Amino acid sequence: MLRYADAVSASVWVQTDAPATVTLSAGPAGTVSAPTFIVHGHHYALLVLDGLDPGASYPYTVALDGEQVWPPAEHEFPPSLIRTIAPDDRLRLVFGSCRTSVPHDAIHTLSHGVDVLRSYAHRMMEIDEKEWPSILLLLGDQVYADEPPPAMVEFIADRRDTSGEPGKEIADFAEYAELYRQAWSEPALRWLLSTVPTAMIFDDHDLRDDWNTSADWQATMRAQPWWRRRVVAGLGAYWIYQHLGNLPPAELAEDPLLAALRDADGDGGAVLDEFAWLADAEPERNRWSYARDFGRTRLIVLDSRCARVLTPGKRAMLDASEWAWFQELATGDLDHLVIGSSLPVLLPAGLHQLESWNEAVCDGAWGPRAGRLAEKIRQAIDLEHWGAFRQSFDALADTVVEIATGRRGAPPASVLFLSGDVHYSYLAKAKLRRAATPVYQIVCSPIRNPLARTVRLLNGVASFAVAGVLGRALARAAGVPKPRFGWRIPRGPFFHNSLGTLDLAGRRATLRFNVGRVTGGDPPPLDALAEEELT
Numbered sequence: 001m002l003r004y005a006d007a008v009s010a011s012v013w014v015q016t017d018a019p020a021t022v023t024l025s026a027g028p029a030g031t032v033s034a035p036t037f038i039v040h041g042h043h044y045a046l047l048v049l050d051g052l053d054p055g056a057s058y059p060y061t062v063a064l065d066g067e068q069v070w071p072p073a074e075h076e077f078p079p080s081l082i083r084t085i086a087p088d089d090r091l092r093l094v095f096g097s098c099r100t101s102v103p104h105d106a107i108h109t110l111s112h113g114v115d116v117l118r119s120y121a122h123r124m125m126e127i128d129e130k131e132w133p134s135i136l137l138l139l140g141d142q143v144y145a146d147e148p149p150p151a152m153v154e155f156i157a158d159r160r161d162t163s164g165e166p167g168k169e170i171a172d173f174a175e176y177a178e179l180y181r182q183a184w185s186e187p188a189l190r191w192l193l194s195t196v197p198t199a200m201i202f203d204d205h206d207l208r209d210d211w212n213t214s215a216d217w218q219a220t221m222r223a224q225p226w227w228r229r230r231v232v233a234g235l236g237a238y239w240i241y242q243h244l245g246n247l248p249p250a251e252l253a254e255d256p257l258l259a260a261l262r263d264a265d266g267d268g269g270a271v272l273d274e275f276a277w278l279a280d281a282e283p284e285r286n287r288w289s290y291a292r293d294f295g296r297t298r299l300i301v302l303d304s305r306c307a308r309v310l311t312p313g314k315r316a317m318l319d320a321s322e323w324a325w326f327q328e329l330a331t332g333d334l335d336h337l338v339i340g341s342s343l344p345v346l347l348p349a350g351l352h353q354l355e356s357w358n359e360a361v362c363d364g365a366w367g368p369r370a371g372r373l374a375e376k377i378r379q380a381i382d383l384e385h386w387g388a389f390r391q392s393f394d395a396l397a398d399t400v401v402e403i404a405t406g407r408r409g410a411p412p413a414s415v416l417f418l419s420g421d422v423h424y425s426y427l428a429k430a431k432l433r434r435a436a437t438p439v440y441q442i443v444c445s446p447i448r449n450p451l452a453r454t455v456r457l458l459n460g461v462a463s464f465a466v467a468g469v470l471g472r473a474l475a476r477a478a479g480v481p482k483p484r485f486g487w488r489i490p491r492g493p494f495f496h497n498s499l500g501t502l503d504l505a506g507r508r509a510t511l512r513f514n515v516g517r518v519t520g521g522d523p524p525p526l527d528a529l530a531e532e533e534l535t
Contacts, residue, residue, distance in 0.1 A: 001184070002082060003046075003245025005135075005197040006292070007054040010082045011252065013245050015181075016043045016064060024049065026060040026082055037261045040173040040269035044240060046258070048249045055086025057129065070194070077187070078125060080194040085134060087295030090505040092132070094120070094196075096498065097139040097203065097342065097420020098446030101183040102149045104522065113497040114516025114524040115448045120499055121192035122523040133501070134294065136196045137301070139420040140203025140342030141449075142242065143179050145170040145234060147205065152179055165226045169208070172229055173269065176237035188523070199292065200242040201301050203342035203421055207234040213384045214362070215310040216375050228277065235276035235306070246290045246301070283307050284319045291329050297504050300329050301340035308389070313363045317343075317392035330399050332409030336416065336504050343385045344419040345396060346428045346441035346487050350468030355387035357474040365478045385421075390480070397484035400430075404437035411437040413507035413535045418500070420445035424459065425500070425513055426492025427532060430485050440534055441487070442511060444500035456495045464493065491530050498529060509534040 004011040014022050016036055022045040023033040029052050036043040052058070059079040062070035071080060085091075096117065102108045104115060124132055146169045148156070153168050155178050162168050170176055184193060204211035208230070212218055221227045244258065252258060257275050261268040279286040288303035302318065309316035318326065330337065339345075346352070361374035377383065386393040400415055402408050415437055423446050430439035451459060496515040503510040513529040 001193045001245065002080070002195055002197050004248060005082060005084055006248065006294075007085045007087060008052050009048060009050040009249045010052065010084065010197070011046055011048045011245060011249060012060070012062070012082075014045045014047070014062060016045070019043055020064040021066075022047060023063040023066070024060060025063070026058040029056075029058045029060075029082065037264065038267045038269075039236070039240060039261065039272050040177075041267065042173075042177050046244060046252065048252065049082065050249060052082070052084045054084055055089060056084050058082045077191040078195075080191065081129065083129070083132070083134075083195075085294055089295075090134075090503055091294045091297050092134045093137055093299070093338070093502040093504070094133040094135070095137040095139060095340075095418050095500045095502065096444045096447040098141040098205075098423060098449045099138075099183070100144060100147075100149060100449045101186070102448075104186070106520075109518060109524070112448055113450045114518060115186075115189075116497050116499040116514065116516045116526070117192070117447050118186060118188050119516040119523050119526050120514070121188040123526050124192065124196075133196055135292075135299075136192075136198045137299070137340060137418065138198060138200045139340060139418060139444075140201060141205040141420070141446075142200060142202070143176075143183050144205045145176070145179065145230075146208045148179060149182065152182055165224065166230060170230065170233070171226065173233040173237055176233050176241075180237065180241045199246055199290075199299070199301060199340075201288070201303065201340060201342055202238055202242065202305055204305060206238060206242075207231060207305075210379060210382065210384065211305055212308050212310060213379055213382070214375060215312060217379055218310055231280045232273050232276045235279050236272045239272065239276065243288060248292070279306065284321045287322055287325060289318075289322055289325065296335040297338065298329065298334050298336075299338045299340065300326065302326065304341045304343045304386070315359065315363075315389050315391065317386060317389040317396075323392075323395070327399070330403060330408070332403050332406060332411050334409075334412045335507050336414050336509060337403060337412050338416045338418060338502070340418045341386070342419060343421050344441055344443050345386045345393070345417045346430065347385055347387055347422075348463045348467065348489060349483075349487060350466075350471035351463045352385075352387035352483065353471035353475040353480070354467045355383045355385055355471075356390045356393075356480045357471065357478045358383045359388045359390055360475075360478040360480050394484060400439055401432060401435070401484060404432055404435040404439055406436065411435075413437065414509045415439045416502070416509070416534070417441045418502070419443045422463075423449065423451045424456070424493040424495045425498050426489050426494065427511065427530075428487045428489045430487045432485050438535060442500060442502070443492075444498055444513065446497055447499060448497050450497055451495060460493060460495075464489075491532055494529055496529060507535060
């Protein structure tokens with residue numbers, strides 16, 4: 001997998017089935033080799049090439065102990081490429097969330113819809129590489145540890161008794177490793193991941209539904225005898241399979257955990273397990289959020305799950321150290337500021353107000369009995385987005401207003417929130433007074449995990465109709481102040497499997513939603529669903 005690429009360097013992530021020396025060869029870019037390191041019996045390597053030319057394209061191969069294994073001899077796809085960023089060129093950012101990895105036959109296409117990411121990979125083979133994306137941003141639920149696909153359930157049943165907890169859910173690192181292998185080994189997707197740089201962040205299903213919804217949820221889960229093993233495996237596997245590739249070469253060179261795994265005498269599983277447990281028990285010890293600069297565009301991806309403060313009355317989406325890190329990077333003097341969060345910042349306004357009401361009642365606005373009932377409601381219907389962490393939402397809104405009005409440097413051409421999670425897509429635009437910069441929320445969800453038709457109807461009514469009236473009334477009754485600014489939704493909601501494309505060229509920004517069209521043929525072609533000029 002090609003994970004990172006900037007103007008002069010790139011990193012390629014490799015998993016092998018045995019210890020080996022991995023060699024990455026990229027023609028004039030040079031050759032780099034490294035031995036694999038071992039985690040719970042699984043073998044990995046991360047190789048970094050530097051000294052590359054900006055805006056260049058390098059075909060590359062991977063060999064194990066001198067024998068080329070990628071591309072394989074029977075490869076039917078174009079060569080895998082390392083393409084570096086040219087700071088003045090257009091940035092094409094493709095993004096989405098919530099992808100289930102079930103087969104692509106007619107039955108599963110009927111039940112799960114078209115895998116839009118797979119269709120996008122096939123589309124890439126038909127167009128000039130200059131039209132390929134600069135980066136693929138995956139905004140959560142890359143895997144479903146609590147709802148594994150049928151092939152994964154078979155794997156689990158073959159290795160342990162599923163009659164006890166956690167049943168058919170993922171239990172340990174070995175099962176996570178197989179879950180990721182199944183999710184990313186489909187041939188077209190495997191090729192895409194080998195040639196398009198990727199950035200990722202988790203959401204709840206990467207560990208378990210409603211992960212860290214509240215202190216009550218967390219206490220209940222930590223009391224389960226199987227949870228520690230699950231969270232250790234989940235965060236450890238996330239570090240290996242997702243987070244490691246998010247980091248630029250300079251941070252990789254200084255990462256103590258990567259150094260410890262590479263230097264371990266034998267299997268480093270215990271080292272990774274200790275890190276993962278502390279990352280959950282003491283979140284401020286670690287930062288999952290990260291940032292990348294592409295010329296005059298900055299992408300900041302926020303951890304809106306593990307970094308939460310769950311203390312009632314002091315809830316925060318990001319802990320103090322993570323917030324301070326974000327504040328240093330959230331500036332003007334850019335063409336575009338893009339903020340990724342698995343959870344939408346700007347939900348439909350009524351639903352946002354409903355979540356803020358629920359938080360206030362949970363924290364005692366209507367007394368302890370109502371608070372206990374509100375906590376049950378919070379967990380039952382997933383009232384856990386930024387509106388349910390109102391202190392953090394208001395602070396983020398203040399930051400955005402400062403950026404958009406020029407109080408943190410020259411205003412950018414746009415501030416864009418990119419999110420997933422909710423299983424429908426939409427575009428929301430903030431109503432800011434005296435702001436030179438438009439602020440948008442773009443939600444693209446799911447890649448392949450559609451809501452049932454009746455659920456779509458109920459979700460649409462609840463989010464856009466009932467919540468619009470009920471949420472505002474309840475929020476006022478609980479003494480919740482109005483948000484710092486309002487917003488409207490000019491496009492959507494769209495309930496299709498979809499993939500978003502954001503083109504940023506100079507100070508211009510264009511958004512497109514693409515969907516897969518069921519034709520009976522394979523692969524299903526891509527169709528344009530909507531397009532909007534944002535600046």
